[in-house]
Amino acid sequence: MTRTLRFSVFLISALLLVYAALSGCAKKDDGSIAIWEQMDPEEQKLLDARLAAFQASHPGVEVTRLHFETELLRTQFQTAGLAGGGPCLVFGPSDQIGPMSTMKLIRPLNELLGEEFLSTFVEGSLDTLNGLVYAVPDQVGNHLALVYNKKYVKDAPANTNELIAVARKNTVDENGDGVADRYGLVFNAVEPFWLVPFLGGYGGWIMDARSGPTLDSPAMVKALGFVRDLRVKHAVLPKECDYQQAETLFKEGKAAMIINGPWSWGGYIGAGIDVGVAPIPRVSETGLWPSPMVSSKGYSVNVHCPKEKLPVVKELLDFLTSDENQLESARKIKMLPARRTAVDALGSIGDPFLESSLAQVRLGRRMPVVPEMRAIWDSMRPAFQNVLNGETDPETAAAEMQKAAVESIAKMKE
Numbered sequence: 001m002t003r004t005l006r007f008s009v010f011l012i013s014a015l016l017l018v019y020a021a022l023s024g025c026a027k028k029d030d031g032s033i034a035i036w037e038q039m040d041p042e043e044q045k046l047l048d049a050r051l052a053a054f055q056a057s058h059p060g061v062e063v064t065r066l067h068f069e070t071e072l073l074r075t076q077f078q079t080a081g082l083a084g085g086g087p088c089l090v091f092g093p094s095d096q097i098g099p100m101s102t103m104k105l106i107r108p109l110n111e112l113l114g115e116e117f118l119s120t121f122v123e124g125s126l127d128t129l130n131g132l133v134y135a136v137p138d139q140v141g142n143h144l145a146l147v148y149n150k151k152y153v154k155d156a157p158a159n160t161n162e163l164i165a166v167a168r169k170n171t172v173d174e175n176g177d178g179v180a181d182r183y184g185l186v187f188n189a190v191e192p193f194w195l196v197p198f199l200g201g202y203g204g205w206i207m208d209a210r211s212g213p214t215l216d217s218p219a220m221v222k223a224l225g226f227v228r229d230l231r232v233k234h235a236v237l238p239k240e241c242d243y244q245q246a247e248t249l250f251k252e253g254k255a256a257m258i259i260n261g262p263w264s265w266g267g268y269i270g271a272g273i274d275v276g277v278a279p280i281p282r283v284s285e286t287g288l289w290p291s292p293m294v295s296s297k298g299y300s301v302n303v304h305c306p307k308e309k310l311p312v313v314k315e316l317l318d319f320l321t322s323d324e325n326q327l328e329s330a331r332k333i334k335m336l337p338a339r340r341t342a343v344d345a346l347g348s349i350g351d352p353f354l355e356s357s358l359a360q361v362r363l364g365r366r367m368p369v370v371p372e373m374r375a376i377w378d379s380m381r382p383a384f385q386n387v388l389n390g391e392t393d394p395e396t397a398a399a400e401m402q403k404a405a406v407e408s409i410a411k412m413k414e
Helices: 003-022 041-057 070-082 094-102 160-169 196-201 218-231 243-251 262-270 307-320 323-333 340-344 352-363 372-388 394-412
Strands: 032-037 062-067 089-093 136-141 145-149 183-186 255-260 275-278 293-301
Touching: 032 041, 032 070, 032 307, 041 062, 041 262, 041 307, 041 323, 070 089, 070 094, 089 094, 089 307, 094 293, 094 372, 136 323, 136 352, 145 262, 145 352, 160 183, 160 218, 160 255, 183 243, 196 218, 218 372, 218 394, 243 255, 243 262, 262 275, 262 323, 262 352, 275 352, 293 307, 323 340, 372 394
Parallel strands: 032 062, 032 089, 183 255
Antiparallel strands: 089 293, 136 293, 145 255, 145 275
16 A cells, blocks of 8 residues: 555545544534434435425424445444444444444433334344344345346346356357456445355355354355356456446446345336346255345434433434335335334335345345354455455365454454
8 A cells, every 4th residue: 555545544534533523422412413324325315305304393403414335334433432422323234233232332222212112113123132222223124135137137037057047148248358348247246245145045154043153164165156156157247346336337237137235226226227126046056045134224322422312313213214204215215114004004015126025035034233243244254355356265265254253253252
């Protein structure tokens, strides 16, 4: 890394920390409430409209929103929270609950919101630790599924052999320069969240019942090999493919299929693509369905949020997670609601996307919210990338993941 680049990274981090301090809800009560989130652009648009509506009905209350990518959100919130600042509300997937609650950065919500309010959510949408609720969900799922462009793919493939065949057929070099102008399949091949479904399809999982890592397994070796082959052997996945590149390729019609979650589907429709959604195809070798992680996404309350602001925060949470808003998200961006009455009303929408999404949820597995989950993600990421980059083999990578996870969890518990 060059001196200039190092300085730039340092400067950006410093500026973010300054913002964290300035927006900290531990400052004087000025009537403002800050939200930090990692939402998809379509979610952000809906949130902005809802915040405007809330502020219109609450004169003197200002609600601000700041967007971060998922990993940066975690680190910036933890840094700000440990310094006694940060936003009043942080929005994200349920796996951030474990480390944030362990570090005592977020407030248990049972007393603040009351059991009557919490009982309005569907079973399983409220992830708890030691019987305490730490986040209020505005959606259930946050899961991956197969999305296909009907211009290129008429029917969803039924198994991974068909998936590869369809992807190879739709990987096309139109101008003969040796570089594909359209790919058969794209997804975020940087984050292990996209590896986990195939791990389940080969009969594996990331941890045991005692939250111990189970990464060095034959299933992990097979899953790593399968994703590597998509890129190297079958050449249907771009050599460099992160989240943004996969999104861009699919939205521009330069990818026939993508593996992504319901937060993204509304954007594809808005881009004018005729899309279909289906469960990720069965693994041909095992006959098992891939098992993407299923979780909720929602709002947690910073422990440093001043007590004077908590009544308004409670009203805001009730508003943002209301039946009306959750059903609007279901209609516009295909999010499955978390409120019981909103779920009961889904049938009246008659949306095939939501039906396919529910089918995928039933094949998935709940994402653990234990603190060990953070260590497992961090341990999987570099080894996964090394396999795809050709720097190591699946067997070595699986062993490296396990070793790193065991050491990281042991250190975390010191």
